[in-house]
Amino acid sequence: MATHGTRGGPAFPLPGGRARVGTRGRPFRRAGGHTSVSGGTAPISKLGEFALIERARTLLGNESDPRVLVGIGDDTAALQPTQGKILLVTCDTQVEGTHFRRDRMSAHDLGRRAAAVNLSDIASMGGAPTFALVSLSLPPDFPLSDFDDLFRGIGDQFRAFSAKVVGGNLASTAGGLVLDITLLGEVAPNQILTRSGARPGDRICVTGSLGASAAGLRAIERFGEAAETFFPELVRAHRLPSPRVLEGQEIARSGIATAMIDVSDGLAADLLHLCDASRVGAVVHMERVPVCRELLPAAERLGESPEILALSGGEDYELLFTARAGPETDETLRQIADACGVALTIIGETVPKEEGTWIVHPDGRRTPLTAQGWNHFR
Amino acid sequence: MATHGTRGGPAFPLPGGRARVGTRGRPFRRAGGHTSVSGGTAPISKLGEFALIERARTLLGNESDPRVLVGIGDDTAALQPTQGKILLVTCDTQVEGTHFRRDRMSAHDLGRRAAAVNLSDIASMGGAPTFALVSLSLPPDFPLSDFDDLFRGIGDQFRAFSAKVVGGNLASTAGGLVLDITLLGEVAPNQILTRSGARPGDRICVTGSLGASAAGLRAIERFGEAAETFFPELVRAHRLPSPRVLEGQEIARSGIATAMIDVSDGLAADLLHLCDASRVGAVVHMERVPVCRELLPAAERLGESPEILALSGGEDYELLFTARAGPETDETLRQIADACGVALTIIGETVPKEEGTWIVHPDGRRTPLTAQGWNHFR
Numbered sequence: 001m002a003t004h005g006t007r008g009g010p011a012f013p014l015p016g017g018r019a020r021v022g023t024r025g026r027p028f029r030r031a032g033g034h035t036s037v038s039g040g041t042a043p044i045s046k047l048g049e050f051a052l053i054e055r056a057r058t059l060l061g062n063e064s065d066p067r068v069l070v071g072i073g074d075d076t077a078a079l080q081p082t083q084g085k086i087l088l089v090t091c092d093t094q095v096e097g098t099h100f101r102r103d104r105m106s107a108h109d110l111g112r113r114a115a116a117v118n119l120s121d122i123a124s125m126g127g128a129p130t131f132a133l134v135s136l137s138l139p140p141d142f143p144l145s146d147f148d149d150l151f152r153g154i155g156d157q158f159r160a161f162s163a164k165v166v167g168g169n170l171a172s173t174a175g176g177l178v179l180d181i182t183l184l185g186e187v188a189p190n191q192i193l194t195r196s197g198a199r200p201g202d203r204i205c206v207t208g209s210l211g212a213s214a215a216g217l218r219a220i221e222r223f224g225e226a227a228e229t230f231f232p233e234l235v236r237a238h239r240l241p242s243p244r245v246l247e248g249q250e251i252a253r254s255g256i257a258t259a260m261i262d263v264s265d266g267l268a269a270d271l272l273h274l275c276d277a278s279r280v281g282a283v284v285h286m287e288r289v290p291v292c293r294e295l296l297p298a299a300e301r302l303g304e305s306p307e308i309l310a311l312s313g314g315e316d317y318e319l320l321f322t323a324r325a326g327p328e329t330d331e332t333l334r335q336i337a338d339a340c341g342v343a344l345t346i347i348g349e350t351v352p353k354e355e356g357t358w359i360v361h362p363d364g365r366r367t368p369l370t371a372q373g374w375n376h377f378r
Numbered sequence: 379m380a381t382h383g384t385r386g387g388p389a390f391p392l393p394g395g396r397a398r399v400g401t402r403g404r405p406f407r408r409a410g411g412h413t414s415v416s417g418g419t420a421p422i423s424k425l426g427e428f429a430l431i432e433r434a435r436t437l438l439g440n441e442s443d444p445r446v447l448v449g450i451g452d453d454t455a456a457l458q459p460t461q462g463k464i465l466l467v468t469c470d471t472q473v474e475g476t477h478f479r480r481d482r483m484s485a486h487d488l489g490r491r492a493a494a495v496n497l498s499d500i501a502s503m504g505g506a507p508t509f510a511l512v513s514l515s516l517p518p519d520f521p522l523s524d525f526d527d528l529f530r531g532i533g534d535q536f537r538a539f540s541a542k543v544v545g546g547n548l549a550s551t552a553g554g555l556v557l558d559i560t561l562l563g564e565v566a567p568n569q570i571l572t573r574s575g576a577r578p579g580d581r582i583c584v585t586g587s588l589g590a591s592a593a594g595l596r597a598i599e600r601f602g603e604a605a606e607t608f609f610p611e612l613v614r615a616h617r618l619p620s621p622r623v624l625e626g627q628e629i630a631r632s633g634i635a636t637a638m639i640d641v642s643d644g645l646a647a648d649l650l651h652l653c654d655a656s657r658v659g660a661v662v663h664m665e666r667v668p669v670c671r672e673l674l675p676a677a678e679r680l681g682e683s684p685e686i687l688a689l690s691g692g693e694d695y696e697l698l699f700t701a702r703a704g705p706e707t708d709e710t711l712r713q714i715a716d717a718c719g720v721a722l723t724i725i726g727e728t729v730p731k732e733e734g735t736w737i738v739h740p741d742g743r744r745t746p747l748t749a750q751g752w753n754h755f756r
Contacts, residue, residue: 069464074572074655075502075640076468076563081459086447090454091511091560093549098515124453133469135513135558137476171471175553180513182469182560185454194452262453277452 028107028146044147045140052147052170056134059151060165068131068166077166079131079184086192088185090121096176104220107146109239111153114179117264119161119243120317122185124262126193126252129161129185129245134168137178154181161245191252193260193321195277202258202322203329204282204348207244209290210267211306212237214313215298222302230301233294241317247344248319250336256329260321266312269371270320272357278322281355284348284369287362311359312371322350406485406524422525423518430525430548434512437529438543446509446544455544457509457562464570466563468499474554482598485524487617489531492557495642497539497621498695500563502640504571504630507539507563507623512546515556532559539623569630571638571699576656580636580700581707582726585622587668588645589684590615592691593676600680608679611672619695625722626697628714634707638699644690647749648698650735656700659733662726662747664689665740689737690749700728 044052057072070078081087094100094114105113115132122129134154138147158165163183216238219227228235244262251257261274267289275282291310299306323329330346337344348360357369422430435450448456459465472478472492483491493510500507512532516525536543541561594616597605606613622640629635639652645667653660669688677684701707715722726738735747 069570070503070572074574075499076466076505078503078565078570078572079465079467081463081465083461085459087457087459087465087562088454089457089509089511089560089562090545091513091547091558093513093515093547093558095515095549095551095553097552098550121453125448125456127454131467133467133560135469135471135560137471137473137556137558167468169469169471169558171473172476173473173553173556174475175473175551175556178515178551178553178556178558180469180471180515180547180556180558182467182511182513184467187456192447192456194448194456196452 028102028105028110028149042144043141044138044144046144049170055148056151056170059148060155061159062164065164068164071166072168077131077133079166082186084189085186086189088122088125088127088187089182090118091180091182092117092121093178093180095178102177105239107149108153108156110179111150112157112240114181115154115157116241116243116317118181118183119157119163119245120241120262120264122183123243123245123248124193124260124319125185125187126191126248126257126260127185127187128249129158129163129183131164131166131184132158133182134165135180135182136168137171137173137175139174139177140172142177150179161243187252193252193257195259195261195274198259198274198278198280198322198350200280200350200352201325202350203325203346204271204284204320204322204350205333205344205346206263206267206290206318206320207247207342207344208242208316208318209292209295209343210263210316210318211295211310211313212292213241213315213317214238214309215295215302215304218302218304219298231294231298233292234298237292238315241315243317244319244342247336247340247342250340251319251321254332254336256323256332258322258324260319263316263318263320264314265371266314267316267320268311268369269314271369272371274320274322275350275353275357278350279353281351281353282348282357282369283351283360284358285360288345288347290343290345290347325349406480406483406488406527420522421519422516422522424522427548433526434529437526438533439537440542443542446542449544450546455509455511457544460564462567463564464567466500466503466505466565467560468496469558469560470495470499471556471558473556480555483617485527486531488557489528490535490618492559493532493535494619494621494695496559496561497535497541497623498619498640498642500561501621501623501626502571502638502697503563503565504569504626504638505563505565506627507536507541507561509542509544509562510536511560512543513558513560514546515549515551517552517555518550520555528557539621565630571630571635573637573639573652573655576637576652576658576700576728578658578728578730579703580658580728581703581724582649582660582662582698582700582728583711583722583724584641584645584668584696584698585625585720585722586620586694586696587670587673587721588641588694588696589673589688589691590670591619591693591695592616592687593673593680593682596680596682597676609672609676611670612676615670616693619693621695622697622720625714625718625720628718629697629699632710632714634701634710636700636702638697641694641696641698642692643749644692645694645698646689646747647692650747650749652698652700653728653731653735656728657731659729659731660726660735660747661729661738662736663738666723666725668721668723668725703727
């Protein structure tokens with residue numbers, strides 16, 4: 001007896017309704033060493049839903065955790081929150097054809113990337129990630145080996161930051177793959193950083209370097225597989241962004257920071273978000289904006305502006321934060337950079353809102369800083 | 379400058395990447411009174427992503443809440459958990475073409491239904507729902523009026539149970555609509571109910587009645603719009619299930635219950651889940667299984683077995699629970715039924731695992747109870 005649109009009960013509740021077989025998905029690009037021997041190219045429809053859940057649970061490789069009272073397999077996950085901490089909760093979706101193409105990214109990388117993007121959101125509040133739910137809509141002909149690689153990638157990325165998958169949802173779809181991850185985190189009440197705490201005269205700082213992810217994507221689009229040979233750092237920055245989780249916690253703990261955001265839409269767009277929320281203006285010095293060493297030669301070969309890539313490229317997943325001015329801040333930034341092994345660069349300062357938002361170019365010209373981020377629905 | 383696959387920062391982070399216009403979606407069935415005059419049939423692509431987020435925030439109509447430290451608009455939501463409570467977290471997805479068809483359900487009903495399904499999961503642990511994230515992947519040509527109705531439906535359903543949407547994600551997709559909702563809840567440590575607490579000799583109880591949702595779906599499939607005239611209760615049970623949130627909390631608080639699950643896959647399948655988790659068997663008396671008054675005439679007109687609809691129909695979103703035997707239980711069940719205005723029916727009892735799981739028919743025959751729930755990937 002077939003039911004329509006039913007939803008399974010367990011905390012990986014189950015694929016809903018009658019699966020309508022969609023158009024055959026393009027294969028995921030194969031990543032070295034991650035293809036499951038046992039899974040092969042068999043479609044997930046060969047396994048029942050409970051077998052898939054059990055498989056996901058095994059692939060995620062959770063160790064037992066006294067904070068998880070009920071994990072994968074019941075109607076909801078039940079967790080023991082840390083007393084006195086603020087609860088953080090965020091979600092982010094990777095949609096096939098919009099955020100990724102299966103022929104350009106391995107399933108393992110997609111899983112890591114989806115987890116990384118969520119980790120970056122928790123990092124941007126100064127939080128520690130804790131528990132995740134994985135909600136996956138996928139076509140019935142999806143290869144079991146890719147299913148395995150996807151969950152291995154998710155598990156690997158979360159495990160690196162001590163986060164655990166405690167539940168989720170599997171659903172079938174006639175469309176492309178949709179991977180939606182919800183991530184919980186926690187932060188001490190006196191350490192939480194939002195977008196709205198910046199005051200005029202604060203330093204504007206950024207972790208790591210900018211523009212590499214956007215340049216990596218353009219290199220992949222232009223050169224295909226060869227992009228990895230020419231510009232390995234850029235391709236890696238696009239496929240596997242490094243969420244700045246520890247950096248975010250150190251910055252929050254240090255007490256010098258006043259506001260923080262992660263760079264997902266691009267430095268310009270995200271700085272404007274921060275300025276809007278904090279009701280301040282900003283001046284950014286272009287020559288101080290950190291870029292990786294491969295960006296300049298890549299931009300030249302691609303015929304792109306390195307400045308535009310660095311300001312507006314997006315998907316950097318670095319942290320952009322403001323800090324009170326003063327020698328104490330400079331010293332603290334040095335200490336955090338040393339402790340985390342990452343560059344921390346002061347790229348400008350906030351100003352009163354009425355003074356606006358500006359880029360100062362190396363020749364001294366000032367041009368208005370505007371969001372160049374892509375408007376996804378226009 | 380267009381970025382590919384970028385993700386917006388705010389707690390309704392934004393649609394990712396370049397929107398590829400999909401096939402035109404079929405229109406949602408119109409629900410009376412919910413079509414926005416201002417939105418009309420304009421597509422969501424007419425609005426920018428931040429305008430859509432702002433629109434969703436307004437439509438959800440959240441009142442301020444001291445437990446929400448950071449709500450919609452930052453990288454993550456920040457919440458003040460109740461000290462001493464266990465945190466519950468669940469998610470559930472409604473996929474176009476799998477769980478619903480836009481021509482058979484209004485956007486408002488879809489929003490309510492997606493919220494209800496999540497509320498039911500929190501209810502099944504005896505919990506109180508608190509905060510939700512709404513993750514929506516939708517085609518660029520999706521009508522703005524349906525976007526409005528969808529968020530109104532979500533807000534209406536959650537507001538009825540004191541839950542608030544505090545964040546989420548909007549993404550564009552070339553495929554059909556995917557609505558994934560994550561819901562948080564909380565429960566006192568001594569009241570949480572899982573699937574695994576049943577002991578042999580417990581009473582098996584159920585709220586409300588069973589089979590109406592599945593019969594309603596079949597009636598819609600057979601009779602179209604006319605189904606609402608013939609079988610209004612069944613159609614309503616399918617489109618707008620009533621999550622048993624207050625009932626779940628009363629059952630948990632009463633102290634008589636030993637295990638609980640919500641009926642999403644069908645009574646048989648979900649009872650087997652509960653029995654598996656609790657390592658018990660079960661005997662269900664068919665003539666005690668509560669069905670609504672429209673089920674028998676509908677089953678006859680549809681040529682379906684009312685027993686199969688009631689046992690295996692799925693999507694009832696009633697609570698199935700076990701309770702210690704004894705006169706105290708009978709009295710407590712009566713009190714909860716009176717307080718909540720819902721039927722509570724004892725339909726059988728648990729037995730030692732080795733005795734198996736059985737249905738006793740009115741003529742005294744016993745047949746094995748088997749999961750008839752649809753396997754969504756086979």
